[in-house]
Amino acid sequence: MEAFISLVQRNSKVFRRDKTQVFYSLLSVIIVIVLYAVFLQKMQVDAIEQMTKATPELITMVNEWLVAGLLSMIAVTTTLAAYGIAVKDLESKAQADFLTAPISRATIQFSYVFNAFIIGCIFSFIALVGCEIFIVSTGGELLSIGDFVHVVGLLFLSVLLASVFNLFLVFFATTQNSFSTLSTLVGTALGFLCGVYVPIGALPSFAQNLIMYFPISHTTLLLRNAFMESSIAKVFEGVPVSQVEDYKEMYGIVYDLHGSILSTSTSIIIILATILILAILSIILFKKKNK
């Protein structure tokens, strides 16, 4: 156990001290913030103003929409970057050095997974604090204790999903070159697949279906619900229900898959099932690789 903890500590230090690595893991998130500042926010506010009058709550609601998307992306990009250590160790033969000690390959592998999870949690939590500061400073309100716990719980779930999802992907990256290609690919695709760069409703229907079938986008969905619930109620007071539903579908706050609205529990089941399946596949791949 002490060996395992020591490995995790080592992985964590190696990651945190690589400042460029940390920066790159946050790059796609920075891009979102820039896009948002430049036009995404204004586009959304303009669209909603046509349904109801502009209020300070409206800005807060749109900001919360952004924050939910950001947090779900951070979980993925930081955990993926943390796996960079595993790839580097493999390529540089540093793993061989660990293997001359009385620890198993499985212990080493699991230390990478656990480290990715911890790194994801730390960065998500820091990001959450940053997001709250942003929301409050732009005139919004702090999350209530209940909502905060709810959001933290969802963050854990998204980091867990991201850790397993990326573990699976990283099995296919054996060199640092292929890993950086993978990172770029994931960082770019993620913004679209979570409906953050472009709202889901603005996409053609096949792309909408793709997003709804993409398990990680369900963490975005759940986070949006958690953040926006009370401000949606305020902003759309007196607006016809059908219009509110249209808004929610347009911006990926609810998913309408084949004519029926997915419930929160369906999303959670999709996430948990994905974690389970990818974990099993990863174990199979790991065993195959180390025969």
Added chain:
Amino acid sequence: MKFAIQVENLRKQYGEHQAVKGISFTVEEGTLFAFLGANGAGKSTTIEILCTLLQKSSGTVNINGHTLDASNHNAEIRKSIGVVFQQSLLDERLTVRENILHRGKTYGLSRAQLAENYQFVSTYLHLEDIEKRKYGTLSGGQKRRADIARALIHRPKILFLDEPTTGLDPQTRQFVWQAIKQLQIETNMTVFLTTHYMEEAAVAHHVIVLKQGEIVAEGTPDALKTKYAYDSMSLVFHNSAEGSKWLKDNAIAYTEKLGIYSIRVDSTLHALDLLKKAEPFIASFEVIKGSMDDVFLHIMAEGGAA
């Protein structure tokens, strides 16, 4: 006589290619053992098998009384060996101390034991001046010191070094080499190293020369020298024509290159004897002692008739 390592009929096959072709040898406890060979001779493959990093194809290996690949024995073997790799494998952004302690903790030592061991390796390899520095900022020689300290942190019975001095400057090479030698003598540890520097092999207790996966020669450096190396003398004559005629007249075999005549001599005294006779013709001369280089070149050229 106790053996630290016993290897019998060890083979390693990569598809069609046999990297190690059924070699057998033993390493006595507390000795310095050198594995010599050109690149691709199978040195690294063998060392990786002994260090439990690579699966052997067949044969038996026993290390410190534990049979390799027998159930649960590899962990015991790993506790009793330390490995210094060809490349530097510690983490660049961690300090030397952090690197060594993090890896030391993977051996299941108690906190007190680890601290004591760290004190030992730190004194031994003079880590005081570099222990707080990031590994990535160290020079080649300092890195090597840290690498060796890491390999010794659990106080292993056998230290494996895979070409530990390759790529180092001569001064650093000497330092590293002395540290290894001193350590071996003072702690009576078994040291198993691969190298392609002949002078390093010359101070080993026992040398094995490997060629294309087979042992082509083995013995003490002295025995190998006696068998494969000879002293020679280079002569430059005032007049090459007269000189070569004199050599021919006396039935002495020679080779000539750029006016320098090389002849084989049995001993330095034999050289003196020849010099006296040929004195009138000689402008300059040099007697060259047989070295491990000769042993190596000779064996490699011969294809090994050990």
